[in-house]
Amino acid sequence: MDRPWLAHYPEGVPxxxxxxxxxxxxxxxxxxxxxxxxxxxxxxxxxxxxxxQWDRDAAALAAWLQRQGLQPGERIALMMPNVPQYPIxxxxxxxxxxxxxxxxxxxxxxxxxxxxxxxGASAIIILENFAHTLQQVGDRSGLRVVVVAGxxxxxxxxxxxLVHFVVRHVKHLVPRFELPGHRRFTDALAQxxxxxxxxxxxxxxxxxxxxxxxxxxxxxxxxxxxxxxxIANVMQSMAWNQPALRRHPELAQVNTVCALPLYHIFAxxxxxxxxxxxxxxxxxxxxxxxxxxxxxxxSRYEIHSFPAVNTLFNALLHHPDFARLNTSKLMxxxxxxxxxxxxxxxxxxxxxGCPICEGYGLSETSPSVCCNPTDTDHFSGTIGMPIPSTExxxxxxxxxxxxxxxxxxxxxxxxxxxxxYWQRAEETARVFTPDGFFKTGDIGVxxxxxxxxxxxxxxxxxxVSGFNVYPNEIEDVAVSHPGVLEAAAVGVPDPDSGESVxxxxxxxxxxxxxxxxxxxxxxxxxGYKRPRRIEFRDELPKTSVGKILRRSLREQVVQxxxx
Numbered sequence: 102m103d104r105p106w107l108a109h110y111p112e113g114v115p116x117x118x119x120x121x122x123x124x125x126x127x128x129x130x131x132x133x134x135x136x137x138x139x140x141x142x143x144x145x146x147x148x149x150x151x152x153x154q155w156d157r158d159a160a161a162l163a164a165w166l167q168r169q170g171l172q173p174g175e176r177i178a179l180m181m182p183n184v185p186q187y188p189i190x191x192x193x194x195x196x197x198x199x200x201x202x203x204x205x206x207x208x209x210x211x212x213x214x215x216x217x218x219x220x221g222a223s224a225i226i227i228l229e230n231f232a233h234t235l236q237q238v239g240d241r242s243g244l245r246v247v248v249v250a251g252x253x254x255x256x257x258x259x260x261x262x263l264v265h266f267v268v269r270h271v272k273h274l275v276p277r278f279e280l281p282g283h284r285r286f287t288d289a290l291a292q293x294x295x296x297x298x299x300x301x302x303x304x305x306x307x308x309x310x311x312x313x314x315x316x317x318x319x320x321x322x323x324x325x326x327x328x329x330x331x332i333a334n335v336m337q338s339m340a341w342n343q344p345a346l347r348r349h350p351e352l353a354q355v356n357t358v359c360a361l362p363l364y365h366i367f368a369x370x371x372x373x374x375x376x377x378x379x380x381x382x383x384x385x386x387x388x389x390x391x392x393x394x395x396x397x398x399x400s401r402y403e404i405h406s407f408p409a410v411n412t413l414f415n416a417l418l419h420h421p422d423f424a425r426l427n428t429s430k431l432m433x434x435x436x437x438x439x440x441x442x443x444x445x446x447x448x449x450x451x452x453x454g455c456p457i458c459e460g461y462g463l464s465e466t467s468p469s470v471c472c473n474p475t476d477t478d479h480f481s482g483t484i485g486m487p488i489p490s491t492e493x494x495x496x497x498x499x500x501x502x503x504x505x506x507x508x509x510x511x512x513x514x515x516x517x518x519x520x521x522y523w524q525r526a527e528e529t530a531r532v533f534t535p536d537g538f539f540k541t542g543d544i545g546v547x548x549x550x551x552x553x554x555x556x557x558x559x560x561x562x563x564x565v566s567g568f569n570v571y572p573n574e575i576e577d578v579a580v581s582h583p584g585v586l587e588a589a590a591v592g593v594p595d596p597d598s599g600e601s602v603x604x605x606x607x608x609x610x611x612x613x614x615x616x617x618x619x620x621x622x623x624x625x626x627x628g629y630k631r632p633r634r635i636e637f638r639d640e641l642p643k644t645s646v647g648k649i650l651r652r653s654l655r656e657q658v659v660q661x662x663x664x
Contacts, residue, residue, distance in 0.1 A: 105505075106486035106551025111344040111474045118340050118489045120333035120516035125303040126195045129332060130377055131156075137380035140354060145185050145385040146264065147401060148256050152380075158290060159192035165293030166197050169246045171224055173198025173301050176311065178217060178225040178244075179364065180204040180235075183385040185255040186286055187363050188373055190226045195309060198301035199224075202311045202323070203364040206230070207627045210237035211578075212321070217242045220311050220323055220523065226250060226286065230268070232278040250286035252387075305329040311523050312366045314464040314569055321574070323523035324465045326366075333516035334467040335374045337488045342375075342406075345433040345458075345475035349405070352430065355381040357406040358399060360389040360413060366468045367437050367567070371408055381406070389413055392420045400425040407455075408435040410567040412598055415445045418452060428453040433475055435460060437468075438567020439599040440555075446480040459484055461555070464569075465532075465539060467517040471553050486551040491515035492538070495547055500534060510559055511545040512538035561651050563592030563600050565629045570602060572651060575632070578625045579604060584613030589641050590632065591655045594662075601633035605641055605654055 107116050123129040133142075134156035141149040150158075171177070177199045181187045194201050202220045204213065206228060213234055217225070224246035227235055232249055235242065252274075253264030269275045309331055311323035346355065357376045361368035376383050384402055389395050396417070404426060414436065417423050434449060434457045441459040450456045458475050461484035462468030470493065473485035487493045494502045495509040503509045518539045521529035532540050544557040563570040572590035579588035586609035595601035606618065615635050622631055642653040 104487070104492065104551070105549060109474075109486065109550050111476050113343055113347075115340055115489055118333065118336040118516075120329050120336065120490070121305065122336055123328075123332050124305055125307075125328045126309055126331060126374070127192075127303060129335070129374070130159075130192050130195070133377045133380060140380055141382045142377065143185065143188060143359070143383040143385055144402070145183075145387075146256060146260070146398070148260065149382075150185060150255070155189065155192065157294075158189045159196060160298065161290050161293035161296075162189060162193035163196040163293070164296035164298040165289045166193060166199070166224070166246070167298060168293075168296050169224070171197060171199060171246065173303075174200065174307075175224070176200045176202050176220045176222040177246075178202040178204050178220065178222040178227075180206050180208075180213070180225060180227040180231055181250060181364070182206055182228065182387040183359055183363050183368075184228060184250065184252060184387055185385065186226065186228075186250040188383075189255075191373070195303070196298075196301065198303050198307070200308050200311055203313070203366070203369065205362075205364055205627060208234065209625055209627055210234050211625050212627060214238045214241055215321060216313055216323075217244065219321070220313075224248070228252065229275050229278070232280055232283075233276040236278045236280055247280050247283040248286055248289055249280065249283050254287050303328060305332075306520070308520065308523075310366075310369070312369075312464040322525055322528060324519045325521055325523050326467050327520050330467045330517050330519060331370055331374060333490065334370050334469055335378050337490060337515075337517065338371055338375050338469055339378060341469075341472055341488045342433055342475050347476075348432045349430050352405060355379060355405045355432075356402050357381050357383050358386065358404055358408070359383040360386040360395065361408055361410070361438075361567075365438075365567070366464050367408065367462065370467055371435065371437075371469060392416055393422065396420060396422045396425055400427070403427050403429070404431050406433040406435075407431060408433075408437065410438040411436060411441045411445055412439070412566050414449050414457065415442070418445065418448050423452070428455065431455040434458065435472070437462060439564050441480075443480050443482060450480075456480065461485070461553070463541060465519045465541075466513055466515070467519070469517065470513045470515065481552065483552045483554045484545075486553065487513075487515075491517070493547065493553060494538060495545060496534070496538075496540070505547055505549045508544055508546050508556055511541045511543045511553065511555070513541060514538045561591070563590070563602055565592075565595075565600055565602065566598040568629045570630050575602060575604060575622075575626065575630060578622060579606065579618070581625075582613070582618060582621050584608055584610035585618070587641055587649070589649045589651055589654055591651050591658070593634075593655070593658050595633065598629075602630065603634045603636065603658065604632035605636050605638050607638055607641060 138153040226248040253261035460472035492514040542560040575590035587607040592600040642650040
């Protein structure tokens, strides 16, 4: 197919990458463990961990997991923020041939139960702060192995004890929980150091990660990402970033800010795996919303690479301590997950000297498919152009390719595109064209140079701070309240999160008030899915067959704001 964007690639960026550069993710990681053994792989609360130590810890945990009877192909859920146990657990799980199931640690029991049951997870490693949520799922989880980690586990005896005391008894961040038969992460590591390990053969097309994403039905489903998918995206990202990295060739190691949650595919691939591949160091930030603590941690290091969402860039710019950050050698600022605002991009460039390169991706594409050139010096307002080995087209409703400048559904083909949705053959078939293009559900335009602009969404998805929120899920939970007759959720512009959820409700019980409904929703929906606003109506607009017209509701909100 014609790929006009290749003529506009930065110098040195190849048209194609080799998705077979490594046979598996364990091979990629082991190469880094061996090659960069003495380098620091990641830091957390000021404590650094070398690649050699990461390797030893992962080997010990892998041996322990094998001893529990976990077999290649079984699924292991990881429910942790950005703590050292996360990269250790990923490396250990992959070494055992297990499939990593990324779980948002802020999920409610309802959301967690669905993901555990749908994936068929046999094991979970969970931070103790969220263990009470797993307790609520109880025997319905289907888990055989439960490992509980603590915030201070990997910080040494003195500092670790202090962090545990503060987290548990001062900040009260660990609600009481009972999980019969669970093991502590530190005990598993200690026992695993004396256990043998049997090597596992992993094929490139074996599933490595189940990355859960919403669906048009409101049911979260797992995008099955293979070893080859993720390796390809690492190689694509590495190739695309080279022009930016040449800004400071004297640097022996790239320090990357890891403020994006590692359970999100953006950070999983573009931060953790990419940093490992290039022998870099991740600075782990467990809670980027705590800006003061985030800046204090980042101020310890030179910052060379900073992937983030628009909201974090903006919040940092407006924090009085921002000047403490050493951005003198910042080479790469990647904006993804949500649209980057021009005003934020302009201020970031003025303050740091490094432009924000906006990109685009999806859970189903490992995630990166598009990005602005990393040697740019201006804000394009687009999501850039397809990265190496990636094809993009715009399709009409009949599935025909449209010419440049015509809006249609964006479709992607490349080695980073998932093998399909986990155990959902019909949904998989629905999102792929006969010639293998994945239909994104986004409406976009590709110009004559190959730059892509997203103009709308075919689906009713709401994008809140980089997280997909599907209206059907919000509505299904709302109407399960006995006082709700009908509900409709729409996305509305929000200066802080890009979009937020506005829920329209028709009551069956006139006594139902907003406070009671909010309390009900809070028990069943994680924070970013909860409505920012709730509006009660006597009726909702519908089609002749009774389907609620969300688009009409959105238009009413827009008109109201303009008047």
